Amino acid sequence: MxxxxxxxxxxxxxxxxxxxxxxxxGPALVSCNEKELLNxxxxxxxxxxxxxxxxxxxxxxxxxxxxxxxxxxxxxxxxxxxxxxxxxxxxxxxxxxxxxxxxxxxxxxxxxxxxxxxxxxxxxxxxxxxxxxxxxxxxxxxxxxxxxxxxxxxxxxxxxxxxxxxxxxxxxxxxxxxxxxxxxxxxxxxxxxxxxxxxxxxxxxxxxxxxxxxxxxxxxxxPLNYSTALLNTTRAHKNSAIALKTRVYLNMGNYAKVVEESKKIVSDTAPFTAATGVRHALQSSIAPVFTTNFTTVESIFSMPMTALNLISGQNSLAYIYNQNVEYNLNPSGILGDATWRATDTRRTEFVRVSGTLSYLKKYNQTNPTLDYVPLIRYAEVLLNYAEAAAKMGDLQKATALLNAVRKRSDATYEFPASATATADALVKTILIERRIELLGEGFRSNDLTRNLLTIPAKGSGGLSAPSIxxxxxxxxxxxxxxxxxxxxxx
Structure with missing residues (x-):
């Protein structure tokens, strides 16, 4: 033809x-006659x-x-x-x-x-x-x-x-x-x-x-929710739209709207949870969210993977970061921040040391690469809310939200007074927490650009990239x- x-x-x-x-x-596609084949x-x-x-x-x-x-x-x-x-x-x-x-x-x-x-x-x-x-x-x-x-x-x-x-x-x-x-x-x-x-x-x-x-x-x-945890994680529901709005308004610098939207799905006091729809909350440990249970109420919207329908090779996050080790963690980046302690679960579970280099293993299923890809997590919503609250002067609420995320993975950590005493200091602390909590989830360059910050220079050995x-x-x-x-x- x-x-x-x-x-x-x-x-x-x-x-x-x-x-x-x-x-x-269906039958309409298999019962073709000669006329249909030619036209x-x-x-x-x-x-x-x-x-x-x-x-x-x-x-x-x-x-x-x-x-x-x-x-x-x-x-x-x-x-x-x-x-x-x-x-x-x-x-x-x-x-x-x-x-x-x-x-x-x-x-x-x-x-x-x-x-x-x-x-x-x-x-x-x-x-x-x-x-x-x-x-x-x-x-x-x-x-x-x-x-x-x-x-x-x-x-x-x-x-x-x-x-x-x-x-x-x-x-x-x-x-x-x-x-x-x-x-x-x-x-x-x-x-x-x-x-x-x-x-x-x-x-x-x-x-x-x-x-x-x-x-x-x-x-x-x-819908408020679906009949299974899998559908609640992989199809949009009311709280998915609300959570995404907190991200959009944060990008626009409209902090009052971030707070307004966040309050729809974040309770007034800890432990912070969503009161309606899918009852979103932080899990007691972050490890299972990325290793054994991709459909907890912390995962608001994710890209699912199955053995017959997965992302592999050079598009796979597990392959890039953890299997083929195309990138190691920068010792001068968040990995080197003194506030990210060695006992923090996000470090013990998601950072793999090989020789002198450290690699991200947040995506750990490499053969086959069956890790779900999280696009919206409840932890991000709490940090969006915290940043907006800090920029609007509500330091108490911002600190409480920040502590909920930090203490989930490092229970004994106490932020020094200097890190939370003023709005500017607290925002800087929250941005550091975002770098730790959301590492490898696609947030860093946007967090820099939405705040009109210079993208820092980086490099090791003969490879380097300038600041922008x-x-x-x-x-x-x-x-x-x-x-x-x-x-x-x-």
């Missing part, structure tokens, strides 16, 4: 493939023709949307790895551009793999969400109204987390100019053809406004050539 070649933007092609990949193989239905037509004609197929699209988030180049691994290694906590050992050397050394260009990997896969996830949003509107009777409302809310949550990760990598920090800088193209309709490739960049503020609008809508219609100030172009990633070559409005 000879088919006409169509030039399609690779990013859009990914989305089209995802949209049809989860279509079940095949175009892939792009499968959306309208089949994908919303049964509840099972609609659910297949929802599952496919979550699978797009878990792509190895996006939130299944590489995106988080690049977000961490841009900071000062890791030392590169291999100069391998396929495992993030450009990001580590701040040499990312529009042609670099590190620029293109997250861009394409993030927009694929966004497009998968948009296709569901559009499809549900076009097929109002495909599923019961309550189910449609839930699926729509899940799609808006996925679109929000996709755009948040795009804007924080490829856009200037919101706090630089309250979002007035050019951001990224804001695609809100499902793309089935390359006809709409050309789209100008929205401002950073416009992208954030859309993220928050999606999360507000998602919170309204997402907020005024330098390397402070954010460039839009990749794959987009520049197909979008005439950039």
């Amino acid at each position: 000879i088919m006409k070649q169509i030039n399609v933007n690779p990013i859009r092609t990914f989305a089209l493939k995802l949209a049809v990949a989860v279509l079940p193989l 095949p239905v175009p892939d792009t037509s499968l959306q309208d023709a089949f994908l919303f004609d049964t509840p099972e197929r609609v659910l297949g699209q929802v599952n496919g949307m979550y699978a797009a988030l878990k792509n190895g180049s996006f939130l299944g691994g590489r995106y988080l790895m690049l977000a961490d290694i841009r900071g000062e906590e890791f030392i590169n050992r291999t100069q391998n551009v396929f495992t993030g050397y450009d990001a580590w050394s701040h040499t990312v260009t529009s042609g670099s793999n590190d620029a293109s990997s997250a861009w394409g896969t993030a927009y694929t996830a966004v497009n998968a969400a948009n296709l569901i949003i559009d499809g549900l509107a076009e097929h109002p009777d495909a599923v019961p109204a309550a189910t449609a409302a839930q699926y729509l809310a899940e799609a808006k949550f996925v679109r929000a987390i996709g755009y948040f990760n795009l804007i924080t990598r490829y856009g200037q920090p919101f706090t630089k100019d309250q979002g007035a800088s050019p951001g990224i193209p804001l695609r809100l309709k499902g793309e089935k053809t390359p006809a709409n490739n050309d789209l100008a960049r929205s401002t950073v503020a416009q992208v954030y406004a859309q993220i928050l609008a999606d999360l507000e809508a998602a919170e309204t219609d997402l 100030a907020p005024t330098q172009p390397e402070y954010i990633f460039p839009i990749p050539n794959s987009e520049l070559s197909t979008n005439k409005l950039l």
